[in-house]
Amino acid sequence: MSVAEIEAAKRRAVQARAELDRSLAALQHRLAPGTLAGEAWDGVKEKGADLAEGALEAVKSRPKAVSIALGAFALFLARAPIKRAVTKLVSGSDENDGNDREDAELSVTEGVS
Secondary structure: OOHHHHHHHHHHHHHHHHHHHHHHHHHHHHOOHHHHHHHHHHHHHHHHHHHHHHHHHHHHHOHHHHHHHHHHHHHHHOHHHHHHHHHHHHHOOOOOOOOHHHHHHHHHHHHHO
16 A cells, blocks of 8 residues: 555545544434424424314314213213202202201310310
8 A cells, every 4th residue: 555545544534533523413412302302392382283273173174063072071070060969959958068067066066165
């Protein structure tokens, strides 16, 4: 090998090392926690916007079905208060309004004095 070939090989090695350093720096930047979190957040925002758009289209195309589904969901959430109200209505008495415990405590403390 001649001196010129050796010098050319050294230059190529230096260039390859510089390219490797640039690649490593770019990779470290892409794998940084802040960069990964930012990319994930952007993906979540985009997916959320797509879901909201799809939901809006579904509501526009079937407003009655959506209204019925939301009404059923509201009844599901309010099942305990509705049950109490119906029980109170059927029993016809307003005496049992949750104050039984307070009345019992009053009678116990009155007897102590």
